[in-house]
Amino acid sequence: MQVTFLGTGTSQGVPVIGCDCVVCRSLDFRDKRLRVSIHVEVEGRSLVFDTGPDFRMQMLREHILHLDAVVFTHAHKDHTAGLDDVRPFNFRQNSDIPLYGQPEVLEQIKVEFAYAFAEKKYPGIPRLELNPIQNEPFEVLGLTLTPIQVMHHKLPVFGYRIGDFSYITDANFIAEEELEKLKGTRVLVVNALHKGPKHLSHYTLPEALEVIERVQPETAYLTHISHNMGLHAAVEAELPPHVHLAYDGLKITLE
Numbered sequence: 006m007q008v009t010f011l012g013t014g015t016s017q018g019v020p021v022i023g024c025d026c027v028v029c030r031s032l033d034f035r036d037k038r039l040r041v042s043i044h045v046e047v048e049g050r051s052l053v054f055d056t057g058p059d060f061r062m063q064m065l066r067e068h069i070l071h072l073d074a075v076v077f078t079h080a081h082k083d084h085t086a087g088l089d090d091v092r093p094f095n096f097r098q099n100s101d102i103p104l105y106g107q108p109e110v111l112e113q114i115k116v117e118f119a120y121a122f123a124e125k126k127y128p129g130i131p132r133l134e135l136n137p138i139q140n141e142p143f144e145v146l147g148l149t150l151t152p153i154q155v156m157h158h159k160l161p162v163f164g165y166r167i168g169d170f171s172y173i174t175d176a177n178f179i180a181e182e183e184l185e186k187l188k189g190t191r192v193l194v195v196n197a198l199h200k201g202p203k204h205l206s207h208y209t210l211p212e213a214l215e216v217i218e219r220v221q222p223e224t225a226y227l228t229h230i231s232h233n234m235g236l237h238a239a240v241e242a243e244l245p246p247h248v249h250l251a252y253d254g255l256k257i258t259l260e
């Protein structure tokens with residue numbers, strides 16, 4: 006299994022438009038964070054988790070030639086805005102793109118991309134197939150994905166586990182029984198916005214480290230990062246040895 010971090014930034018991305026802070030002015034490529042998303046390649050399948058506003062650039066940068074499905078964590082705009090750009094995959098593959106998500110998430114997508122679901126469709130629009138999922142394991146082309154329900158303030162969001170890999174974004178609370186599903190995972194990705202103060206809907210760095218401590222993965226990566234976290238190089242140096250800040254373009258391989 007190969008996982009590629011397509012984007013690791015919070016909703017505005019890093020740099021933030023109009024911001025002059027040291028992180029937004031940094032020349033380190035690891036301080037340039039597109040909106041959050043990952044690509045997972047496993048057993049010849051190509052999956053993308055969320056299609057944020059930077060989806061097109063992410064597909065081009067990583068030279069992704071084939072897409073089997075999109076799996077959504079939730080319907081916030083920084084996770085859905087780029088969905089129209091699945092069209093080249095529709096054309097190349099001559100097929101619809103299956104979308105997986107909670108029923109509420111797919112309903113929201115139908116509202117925001119109404120033209121793709123209109124009765125009279127104009128030519129060239131995205132061709133999407135909706136697959137509502139519940140909080141129980143489901144299959145995508147023979148691959149088993151297990152949802153992990155996490156809370157993003159009051160919104161239930163799905164994280165996902167595929168084998169030894171787990172991906173949690175946009176959380177600030179995980180119930181005990183959902184945390185249980187993460188146990189034994191070798192690689193855990195979890196969101197961490199900044200060092201502090203406490204945030205309404207996202208884990209801070211100390212809170213994310215606490216989740217990692219409880220799950221005990223071999224390696225953990227932090228994502229959905231704000232410019233307020235600090236410079237990548239400085240924060241990375243302060244973390245425990247098995248915890249890393251993810252950065253755009255980072256690839257991890259699991260046997």
Ligand SMILES: [Zn+2]
Nearest residue numbers: 016081083175
């Ligand atoms: Zn988000």
Ligand SMILES: [Zn+2]
Nearest residue numbers: 024026029232
């Ligand atoms: Zn800034």
Ligand SMILES: [Zn+2]
Nearest residue numbers: 079081157175
């Ligand atoms: Zn969100």
